[in-house]
Amino acid sequence: MKLPPAGTIEIAPSVLSSDFANLASETRVIDEAGSKIVHLDIMDGHFVPNITFGAPIIKWLRKYSDLCFDAHLMISEPDRYAEDFKNAGCDHITFHIETVDDPAGLINRIHDMGMSAGVCIKPKTPVSSIEKVAKMCEMILVMTVEPGFGGQSFMDDAARKCIDIRKMAGPDIRIEVDGGIDVGTACKVASYGADTLVAGSAVFNRPDRAAAMKAILDDAAKGLD
Numbered sequence: 001m002k003l004p005p006a007g008t009i010e011i012a013p014s015v016l017s018s019d020f021a022n023l024a025s026e027t028r029v030i031d032e033a034g035s036k037i038v039h040l041d042i043m044d045g046h047f048v049p050n051i052t053f054g055a056p057i058i059k060w061l062r063k064y065s066d067l068c069f070d071a072h073l074m075i076s077e078p079d080r081y082a083e084d085f086k087n088a089g090c091d092h093i094t095f096h097i098e099t100v101d102d103p104a105g106l107i108n109r110i111h112d113m114g115m116s117a118g119v120c121i122k123p124k125t126p127v128s129s130i131e132k133v134a135k136m137c138e139m140i141l142v143m144t145v146e147p148g149f150g151g152q153s154f155m156d157d158a159a160r161k162c163i164d165i166r167k168m169a170g171p172d173i174r175i176e177v178d179g180g181i182d183v184g185t186a187c188k189v190a191s192y193g194a195d196t197l198v199a200g201s202a203v204f205n206r207p208d209r210a211a212a213m214k215a216i217l218d219d220a221a222k223g224l225d
């Protein structure tokens, strides 16, 4: 499934905190609970100090799920691997602005392969770093923790960058936030202009994933009041 167009608040559960031995059923649970997106955290042990999974696992998962596959590439050479993630069935690829010399070129390649594209900034990376390419993207990802691990504490200063990004990008581009999103922080990020909420531990570390997802979305709605 393609990335939903901007204009709605969506939750994008990250399977990083799920049972990797049962990825298909973990993904089915969030699908049945109403999610349109599953967030896939790809880590290479080089750009970030952790290793997760790559294209072969995603290719298998694709056989079991029609959700929008939102690949968050935390890898040093996204250009080298983008086609592998396309062939594995990803719908959307986000790469880190810190990892590329020619972000516009990579966004064009991702589009040419038929996917939507996103750039991501780490907490200490300024908004100005994505100024030239923001409007080329379908979604901009703002890290609200240092990338590499689930379960970290939300950084409000990093989240507030969404305010400037929303002004820069306009209403038609999704702004995704990632790290420490739960009840209490979802309302904040929604008030800053984010509309796509990645949640890993807040969903998968709870026994009732559907209830956890609903609570986060209800909290986000409060941020729009």
Ligand SMILES: O=C(CO)[C@@H](O)[C@H](O)COP(=O)(O)O
Binding pocket: 014, 016, 017, 039, 041, 072, 145, 146, 147, 148, 149, 150, 151, 152, 178, 179, 180, 181, 198, 199, 200, 201, 202
């Ligand atoms: O990209 C990352 C971590 O680098 C994430 O997508 C995490 O999975 C978010 O985990 P929580 O903070 O929601 O537990």
Ligand SMILES: [Co+2]
Binding pocket: 014, 039, 040, 041, 072, 178, 198
């Ligand atoms: Co992520």
